[in-house]
Amino acid sequence: MAIMTSEKQRQAQAEYTPQGGELKGQRDRIIDYIVKFGSITPMGAIHAFGCTKLSTRIGEIEKRSGCAFVRTSDEVYSRTGRKPKVRRYSFAKGLTA
Numbered sequence: 001m002a003i004m005t006s007e008k009q010r011q012a013q014a015e016y017t018p019q020g021g022e023l024k025g026q027r028d029r030i031i032d033y034i035v036k037f038g039s040i041t042p043m044g045a046i047h048a049f050g051c052t053k054l055s056t057r058i059g060e061i062e063k064r065s066g067c068a069f070v071r072t073s074d075e076v077y078s079r080t081g082r083k084p085k086v087r088r089y090s091f092a093k094g095l096t097a
Contacts, residue, residue, distance in 0.1 A: 026051045027061050039090035041074070058089050068092035 024032070029049050033040050045051040061067055070092050073085040 026057050027064075030054070030057055030061065031067075034089065034091060039088050041086050041088050043086065054089070055087065 026049065030040060030045065030051065033044070033048055037044075040048075040054065042052075042054045045054040045057075051057060058069055062069060068091070069089050072088045072090070074088050075083040076086055078084055
């Protein structure tokens with residue numbers, strides 16, 4: 001079964017796949033992704049750069065840099081027809097990296 005990705009996710013994945021350049025850590029890539037796209041979800045982090053513990057990385061970023069994140073819940077459609085909620089992280093209003 002193929003995983004369907006949006007054009008935005010494919011662009012992000014291509015951007016964060018190392019191609020002979022310096023490989024950034026996951027925390028740096030999360031910040032860059034949020035700056036570029038405005039927010040990130042766990043599935044977006046998996047598709048873009050293979051981060052399976054987004055909430056942990058967000059907590060580390062908050063502790064180390066003092067950045068504040070807004071956490072919201074979005075309903076998404078699943079393949080079973082249910083509408084589970086997923087967490088979406090973005091910078092607090094007025095903050096950037």
